[in-house]
């Protein structure tokens with residue numbers, strides 16, 4: 001089992017991630033305030049099917065997390081397509097026999113010019129909600145797993161982005 005998990009980390013890096021780690025799902029933190037940051041502070045709120053209010057609530061995510069033990073946490077920067085890596089890694093894990101594999105990316109979905117809001121997603125095999133859109137405290141979750149992440153104080157600062165693939 002451990003061997004295939006390491007191969008998932010390697011795959012994420014080959015796809016462009018800066019790093020990827022096998023983590024315990026009990027280090028993933030959800031919080032009710034995360035959704036408020038989407039609603040009051042992000043202009044993508046309500047504009048994408050992968051964002052609140054359409055994405056899973058923190059309560060729903062917390063329930064889902066109870067059914068997993070291990071996940072891959074993927075780290076990238078502003079040049080990394082975290083959501084694409086997560087979708088591919090979810091598929092790879094699924095085809096490797098991990099039938100519950102489910103990924104969460106970073107930021108709003110950019111797969112269509114205009115999102116099919118209020119209807120069905122046009123690319124359900126690829127589109128995934130971000131960790132934050134699913135009510136996960138990404139800062140705390142990253143720090144719990146020894147990644148360095150700080151609040152950016154200017155648009156010139158180098159950003160950190162994270163995605164999560166629940167595996168087992």
Ligand code: SF4
Pocket residue numbers: 048049050109110111112113114115116117120121122123124127
């Ligand atoms: S794939 Fe298209 S329809 Fe689906 S969430 Fe993304 S932008 Fe919206």
